[in-house]
Amino acid sequence: MAKTILLLSLVALTFSCLAFAFEPSPLQDFCVADTTSPARVNGLACKDPMMVQASDFSFSGLHIPGNTSNAVGFGAKAVNVVQVPGLNTLGISLVRLDYAPWGINPPHTHPRASEILTVIEGSLEVGFVTSNPENRLISKVLQKGDVFVFPVGLVHFQRNVGHGNAFAIAALSSQNPGVITIANAVFGSKAPIASDLLAKAFQVDKKIVEQIQWKF
Template identity: 75%
Template sequence: MASSILFFGFLAFSFSYVLASDPSSLQDFCVADENSNVIVNGLACKDPKEVKADDFSFSGLHLAGNTSNAVGSRATTVNVAQIPGLNTLGISLVRIDYAPRGINPPHTHPRGSEILTVIEGSLEVGFVTSSPENRLFTKVLRKGDVFVFPIGLIHFQRNVGNGNAVAIAALSSQNPGVITIANAMFGSTPDIPSDILVKAFQLDKNVVNYLQSRF
């Protein structure tokens, strides 16, 4: 009996040891080395002796983005491409400007959840859950309000105020990525065969051809 207890105790200890790992970074920082040819999941680290304060800084988020475009919004991203010191930290930031009635069209972030704060104006925001429910959660936000978009889910924002609107969003990845649904479906390179889009969206082929020409 004692030997059985000892054996199972040894198994439990061995199993816990195998699963053990470091849950966080093993160094103070890993500033991205933009000149490195090493390919890793992220970016290779710069020599810490060459790191400067500027590697952790970005200026310009106070400047409004140009919203003179088809959707009436502009995102100014602050990720690892703008701040090398974000490398391995799992966070990033974006400023979004909206013209009156402007939208940030339906899109997803494949590698990060998003928490958005309205700085100026009023926004209608929403996201759709995964199939088969495809449930829409939507809410009108005003200055100071906060809303969360879970990772990978399609979401959007629309300016419902009379003037310009501004939001700041934080994301749980140094490079969360963005897939704008319309651009991906109708503006891929090369084009997705039109008959697939006709059947998927239940549209006339002429409409699909028109949309592909627009994107």
Template identity: 70%
Template sequence: MASPILFFGLLAFVFLAALASDPNPLQDFCVADTNSQVLLNGLACKDPNTVEASDFSSSGLHIAGNTSNPAGLSVTPIVAAQIPGLNTLGISLFRFDYAPWGINPPHTHPRATEILTVLEGSLEVGFVTSNPPNRLITKVLHKGDVFVFPIGLIHYQRNVGKKSATAISAANSQNPGVIPIASAVFGSKPDIPNGVLAKAFQVDNAIVNYIRSKF
């Protein structure tokens, strides 16, 4: 049963509240007003007198996501867009579903450290340290195992089992951000010049164009 593991995953999520990297709130809460036109570093606050319990809750995290895509991955976020009451609290939660051999491709979170708990299946996970020495730190996780990805470092997950896998992760930011390495480099708008990528990856322009066509 995944329930005990889900409990400990949520416990880790709550623990992160004490270590939030986002600025500390200056009031009890700042429920996001998604209709506000005010531009600021975060989301504008709703009138506290109109706040309801539904602003602090969400449902459906037990439902598996659709993994019928090239990566074999589904991500279900719980951020301020799903729970407006998370605004300014410096935490967020994500459910990951992986098809057999599905991957969460190499990416970074520029604003958050991530802690991941495996609920079902087996995942190969890893992150790369900064340069030098660009060391890959990797491990195969099984049900109940937990792994931390430090802020800003490139990391990935891969399902190494023949069955679907599920994990839940928490981040110490209400908006961790995500930079998928391959699509950011080869799918940017406008394009990074071919000459830059060809020299960076030490390949010719034809290979750059082929990879770019995938994104």
């Protein structure tokens, strides 16, 4: 009986740990990030609470459009723990996303967060791909005021399909969600991934891979 109780306790503890696998719940009112601390923890060390100011919890400038003058016609302005130290341990962040006409937010993932996106202006085609082996595309065209959710870790994208500029606000379930842009990671890694390996993976000629790598 004692062994059964112990086993059930371990199972319950395991599921409790999994439930908080991404970011732990705060154990105090706040833990404002101390970026000057030499301590290395999973997150950032806490500033002395008596030294905390309102500026640790605020950010200005989200009304200013991001720069879309680039090859993909897209700009992002993040509001995470780097910009707002007070987000440390709170498990949330924001990002403003701006799109030139037919601009795209290329296929990418957030390794540490799910995302919920709201279209503020314009029309966006959005979608994500489910994991192997199905690799099913789930996609939709959103209009102003529409909302879409991207599950954690899945490859997703957005494209402006309207006639003018578009922008959206997205919230993410991490103070530091991270972003892995697929093309940059695969073709722009440092050092480069062997071109013959990529050619075999993508089933294309090695010269095509080398041309793409050169662009990155």
